[in-house]
Amino acid sequence: MPNVRVVGVGKKYKDIDALHDVSLEIRDQEYVSIIGPSGCGKSTLLKCIAGIIRQDSGQIFIGDREVSALPPEERQLGYMFQEIALFPQMTSWDNIGYGPRVRGKNRELTRQFVGQVMELARLKIGRHTYPDELSGGARQKTALARAIAAEPQLLLLDEPLGALDAHVRAVLRYELRRLVNELGLTAIHVTHDQEEAMSISDRLVIMKAGQVIEVGTPLELYLSPKRLFTANFLGETNFIPAEVEDCDQGHVTAVANGWSVDSRGAGFAKREGVVLTVRPESIIVAPLKQADRQWVGTVREHMLLGDCLRSEIELDNGLRMIAQTINQATEIAGNVGERVTVDFVKDGLLAYQIPAHGLDVELALE
């Protein structure tokens, strides 16, 4: 099955760069998600790969073939949108069998084939059921089954789970991933949902304002993002302004509002201003001990999110931090209003240069 190469693709709408010099390589049988805030160009990029939108500049290759100028139907791909376009006057079975029939499979072969596809998709619906009689989840699976029944090598998914309830959505994404795996397809999936993307992708492509800003495995990007934007986009993060005291061998000692703290980072000068990041789950909250002078504060709020407890802590030096504790029947350190100490797990902090355009602009989600 094919690899996909996007080389220097650009697309303008009036004066706005919807895509600016985008290059990307997706390997054979890889599952890649393109994520970013709305308006970042992720759907435009997918539509260029599909051939639905023609790029202004650059080239697109699927396998060994340049497809830059080919219409969608000659690109051998399956495409699935958020707005499901099942034919309402056809049964779900006929919808799935539409591609094979058009391609000349006879009635009997098509019926067998549809049965196989439905089994793969773990879809159980009656022979005479119409799309509007199905639940949202089953309709979405039918649309997916129709896309794979066309026997594509490359599957392009544009918010394929977007129309579903949060709960159903979280179940179906694993089904989707399993199916793509079993068929050995290459898949490119566009979504605004960072958890969905992280949970099923081999690699993530992070986009912002028409550009690819970072590519990597979910774990790499979650633990060591190169950009502050990525850190924030992939999940809640604390950002701490600080000043470098010492920097040596990938290790930074910095001072934040008068308190000293260690972090990962390299290439900083003494006295340089930095932004430190730390994820809420990397903060350890403990009862205050007499000896603690720094990194102490007061618990302001607790919020049970289900699998974890989210706590807001106001430190004595004026910083506010969000900490997250796994909800495993462990004792909670500090009720609201109580004094606590804040510690960080090893390698939990990372130092970044202050973005030239300012932190708020770097982190902006719209």
Add this chain to the structure above:
Amino acid sequence: MPTIKLVNVTRTFGRIKAIDRVNLEIAEGEYVCVLGPTGAGKTTLLRLIAGLAIVTSGRIELNGREVTNIRAEDRNASYVPQQYALFPHMTIRDNVAFGPLAHGFTPQQSLETADEMLKLVRLAHRATAFPHELSGGMQQRVALARGLAGRSPLLLLDEPLGAIDARLRMILRYELRKLAKGLGVTVVHVTHDQQEAMSIADRIAVLRDGAIRQFGRPSEIYEAPESPFLANFVGGANFLEGVVVREARDATMINIAEGFSITSSHDDHGMGDFVVASFRQEGTLILTNASLEENVVPGTLVSTSFLGSFLRCVVSLGRAGEVVAKVPLREALERRLPDRTGELVYVRADRSRIMLFDRPKRPLAVELEAF
């Protein structure tokens, strides 16, 4: 005196009971989320409170006054529908000012209120823009500001964060709560997103098939759900069907399938009862070696996936089905965790964390279904 009181409220559409004998009391200043799957009747319930739909039977009181047959505009409640309709030819500021203007405020007062509300939803800098120039998320906040600008003490919100990207939605839900608490308004907020409800509500009413299945604080519903459906829909959980084979104080033993049994400290079931044992995914531990501890069950690893602060492991227990364990990322990084599909692993859950339910009348899969 509750701000909102629903007594036996029922609404039928033909033979379908969209809302079925709902009783609900919401206190002044409270933030309540109505949570449920698609088709549960959430929007219908909200429209009944707003006066945009009329009850088939039952009674509605707002601020101590019966309003069952009172028109929507006389209920002093502000309703923000999911399909908010902003006026396309008006600026954001004028859109927001429209509410107070319609309520009889002077143009000057209305614009002042609009500016104030736009500041609250962090859109003051876009006051002169037109709706089509804003993102879906921004438009939704304009609709919210317009709802707030009417200054009614009761805010009815239908999926107020629905059109917003996942990451921004996480941020805005905390802001929405702060905003409502700052203004002191009473809020009923409809959502299908259990995490949103957990993180924003004082109390959650879980709706299914038109009826309220549980009404309580997020921690109550999470820690003591009243049915397998509730445990699954709010937070997700593992389920094993079995029969009680031994009962002792704080130790009910349940036979799950040939070869293994588990013990729960919940003891309100008796010998021979058919039950569903349930435990949370983050309370499910993964061991790589056998252990003589209680409730350790061998299985094979089916898949792992990365959720950010958790690693999600699916383990097959053979005939007993699959269970999911959410392992904190830090723990997963510090000790070697299984990662090869098919690998032998052991799962464990503490007896105090194992909830017991009566076996539902319909098959478990149907009971858990949320669509």
